[in-house]
Amino acid sequence: MPTALVTGASRGLGAVFAERLARDGFDLVLVARDRIGLEHTAAAVRGNGVTAEVLVADLADPTARATVEHRLADASRPVDVLVNNAGVENGNAFIQADLRDLQKQIDTNITAVMSLTHAALRGMIARANGSVINVASFAGYLSSPGNTYASTKAWVLAFTDTMAASLPGTGVSMIALCPGRMRTGKHDAPKTPSPLWLKPAAVVDQCLRDLARGRSLCTPGVVYRTVVGALEMPRRTLRGLARLAGRGRAQRRGRAGRTHARSAADRIAA
Numbered sequence: 165m166p167t168a169l170v171t172g173a174s175r176g177l178g179a180v181f182a183e184r185l186a187r188d189g190f191d192l193v194l195v196a197r198d199r200i201g202l203e204h205t206a207a208a209v210r211g212n213g214v215t216a217e218v219l220v221a222d223l224a225d226p227t228a229r230a231t232v233e234h235r236l237a238d239a240s241r242p243v244d245v246l247v248n249n250a251g252v253e254n255g256n257a258f259i260q261a262d263l264r265d266l267q268k269q270i271d272t273n274i275t276a277v278m279s280l281t282h283a284a285l286r287g288m289i290a291r292a293n294g295s296v297i298n299v300a301s302f303a304g305y306l307s308s309p310g311n312t313y314a315s316t317k318a319w320v321l322a323f324t325d326t327m328a329a330s331l332p333g334t335g336v337s338m339i340a341l342c343p344g345r346m347r348t349g350k351h352d353a354p355k356t357p358s359p360l361w362l363k364p365a366a367v368v369d370q371c372l373r374d375l376a377r378g379r380s381l382c383t384p385g386v387v388y389r390t391v392v393g394a395l396e397m398p399r400r401t402l403r404g405l406a407r408l409a410g411r412g413r414a415q416r417r418g419r420a421g422r423t424h425a426r427s428a429a430d431r432i433a434a
């Protein structure tokens with residue numbers, strides 16, 4: 165049985181990820197602070213005949229986070245899929261917000277994503293097998309005045325982009341999930357259907373489909389996909405040009421290397 169570790173699995177999108185992965189046959193490690201919520205998710209996923217381990221940890225706390233890092237780095241119990249889903253949103257304007265709360269937001273939304281990915285990746289690369297899903301947000305593309313949540317999600321997008329670029333050929337993949345507003349119960353969603361309000365189950369389905377297709381960015385929902393597609397266009401072009409330039413440099417280095425090798429051989433022959 166493959167194993168997936170899902171952070172923020174006590175409710176919301178994380179619980180939906182856990183349920184879907186259990187249906188796909190993954191044993192689960194469920195991480196969050198609320199033990200009751202985690203036990204609830206664990207009971208639901210065990211109905212699929214998989215195991216569910218509950219790991220209570222505050223990811224904003226370095227000592228508690230270390231227990232999750234150790235679980236991810238444990239080669240005797242490999243984790244095949246890491247879902248960095250836990251996140252907090254501090255909606256206060258920057259100068260009114262408590263600095264400790266802002267730091268917790270950074271520790272949960274950024275530091276935990278970086279450190280758990282670091283803990284998981286070495287083993288995944290050694291086994292040439294694994295995937296990391298980083299839950300970002302459409303907010304990462306917006307500047308909402310004074311709100312620092314968006315900037316933490318912009319980091320998740322940039323981090324995944326750079327990491328994913330270094331993974332081809334390793335057997336490991338990484339994707340940033342970039343949803344707009346979701347009906348996870350966190351926000352007051354309108355009762356009537358709206359293309360701007362996404363269903364968590366559909367978001368998870370789309371993310372796993374895009375991961376299987378080898379994509380490094382998933383933007384569920386037609387409206388969000390269109391906007392992000394337009395915003396990403398210049399970056400995609402730039403990346404393509406950089407790849408071409410890199411290939412040209414490598415070819416020139418290869419030619420120079422062959423010329424150098426030939427002249428060295430000529431000298432030896434002489």
Ligand SMILES: NC(=O)c1ccc[n+]([C@@H]2O[C@H](COP(=O)([O-])OP(=O)(O)OC[C@H]3O[C@@H](n4cnc5c(N)ncnc54)[C@H](OP(=O)(O)O)[C@@H]3O)[C@@H](O)[C@H]2O)c1
Pocket residue numbers: 171172173174175176177178195196197198199201221222223224225249250251252253272299300301302342343344345346347348349350351
């Ligand atoms: N809902 C949306 O509209 C929306 C849109 C775009 C992106 N997102 C992102 O999607 C992800 C899930 O959102 P959601 O709507 O499901 O949110 P949610 O219902 O508030 O759930 C957040 C999850 O994160 C966990 N969590 C928060 N702080 C934690 C900490 N310090 N340590 C460990 N676990 C922690 C919570 O568990 P405990 O409280 O038990 O610790 C909970 O399980 C987040 O990253 C969010 O930023 C959400």
